[in-house]
Amino acid sequence: xxxxxxxxxxxxxxxxxxxxxxxxxxxxxxxxxxxxxxxxxxxxxxxxxxxxxxxxxxxxxxxxxxxxxxxxxxxxxxxxxxxxxxxxxxxxxxxxxxxxxxxxxxxxxxxxxxxxxx
Amino acid sequence: xxxxxxxxxxxxxxxxxxxxxxxxxxxxxxxxxxxxxxxxxxxxxxxxxxxxxxxxxxxxxxxxxxxxxxxxxxxxxxxxxxxxxxxxxxxxxxxxxxxxxxxxxxxxxxxxxxxxxxxxxxxxxxxxxxxxxxxxxxxxxxxxxxxxxxxxxxxxxxxxxxxxxxxxxxxxx
Numbered sequence: 001x002x003x004x005x006x007x008x009x010x011x012x013x014x015x016x017x018x019x020x021x022x023x024x025x026x027x028x029x030x031x032x033x034x035x036x037x038x039x040x041x042x043x044x045x046x047x048x049x050x051x052x053x054x055x056x057x058x059x060x061x062x063x064x065x066x067x068x069x070x071x072x073x074x075x076x077x078x079x080x081x082x083x084x085x086x087x088x089x090x091x092x093x094x095x096x097x098x099x100x101x102x103x104x105x106x107x108x109x110x111x112x113x114x115x116x117x118x
Numbered sequence: 119x120x121x122x123x124x125x126x127x128x129x130x131x132x133x134x135x136x137x138x139x140x141x142x143x144x145x146x147x148x149x150x151x152x153x154x155x156x157x158x159x160x161x162x163x164x165x166x167x168x169x170x171x172x173x174x175x176x177x178x179x180x181x182x183x184x185x186x187x188x189x190x191x192x193x194x195x196x197x198x199x200x201x202x203x204x205x206x207x208x209x210x211x212x213x214x215x216x217x218x219x220x221x222x223x224x225x226x227x228x229x230x231x232x233x234x235x236x237x238x239x240x241x242x243x244x245x246x247x248x249x250x251x252x253x254x255x256x257x258x259x260x261x262x263x264x265x266x267x268x269x270x271x272x273x274x275x276x277x278x279x280x281x282x283x284x285x286x287x288x289x290x291x
Contacts, residue, residue: 029146030219037215042189045209 062114066106073102130284143283150194150220151278153183154271157193159213162200164227168261169199177264182271190217195274196251197267201229201236202244214251222278224270225253228260235260 041048080087080095109115129135156179160169173179173186187193190213202210214223225247228234233245247253254277255270262270 033219035215037212038218040216042191042216045213047212 059117062109066109066114069102069105073099139283143281146283147279147281150281151275153185154195154222154274154278155185155187155193156195156197157190157213157217158186158188159196160199161202161206162229164199164229164261168226168259168264168267169197172264172267177268179268179271182268182275184271190214193217194220195222195224197224197226198230198247198251198253199226201234202247203242204244205242207244207250210247211250220278222254222274223247223251224255224257224274226257226267226270227262228258231256231258 041052076098077095080091084092129139160166171177179185184195190196194217196210196214196217198210214221225231229236229243230247233240233243236243237245244250255273257266257270259266
């Protein structure tokens with residue numbers, strides 16, 4: 001009897017085998033004429049000015065994190081606003097609590113100087 | 119490596135070996151000719167008036183297996199559509215060099231062929247794209263009709279179908 005996970009294993013083997021076999025035959029068939037320009041990074045017809053592996057400033061990460069918080073906030077706010085009358089007072093207070101938590105988070109981030117670009 | 123391009127020279131010496139090379143040739147050429155992916159690359163009005171109309175539903179490049187690719191790494195064909203200035207010529211050369219083998223070039227319209235209306239008294243226009251890269255098919259017109267672009271693709275397919283494996287071996291490192 002074959003277990004359910006065996007199907008996944010077979011699938012993985014077939015996937016790996018497909019890639020290996022395809023690349024092997026491509027290597028047999030393709031003409032190869034390397035040149036320095038071909039090995040260079042593609043930048044829309046320009047020669048690249050620097051290495052493609054750039055390091056980004058870690059400060060972008062903080063901004064991204066704060067953005068995600070308010071992004072999620074908006075995701076919750078819009079459906080709530082759309083059925084605001086039907087939900088009534090309870091939902092209103094609940095949303096105020098939710099906003100208060102996030103605003104405390106913002107104040108904390110502000111106090112930690114996460115909003116400043118140093 | 120390209121082992122298969124070095125083989126025919128040996129196989130053809132064996133009596134009856136030609137049958138093998140010609141069938142392999144036929145198969146490879148058929149597959150290459152049936153899926154010419156062209157690079158998304160427009161320089162001037164030819165790209166807007168001729169090439170876009172040819173790619174759209176009425177004339178329909180797709181039925182020849184032609185799809186545009188946004189990267190030279192995935193493209194087989196470069197359609198030089200429009201006026202080629204000296205400034206752009208450098209970039210065209212780089213893009214052509216970055217395309218994967220086997221690669222083909224169609225020169226589309228009077229400007230790409232020979233400078234077109236800019237042939238006289240122009241300091242900035244390259245007088246023909248064949249001055250920097252090898253061209254397989256030329257299309258006359260300003261801009262060419264979509265039918266003539268399709269005709270050029272059929273011509274290119276005919277050319278690909280006549281290729282010999284031994285020619286590849288001669289030009290491969």
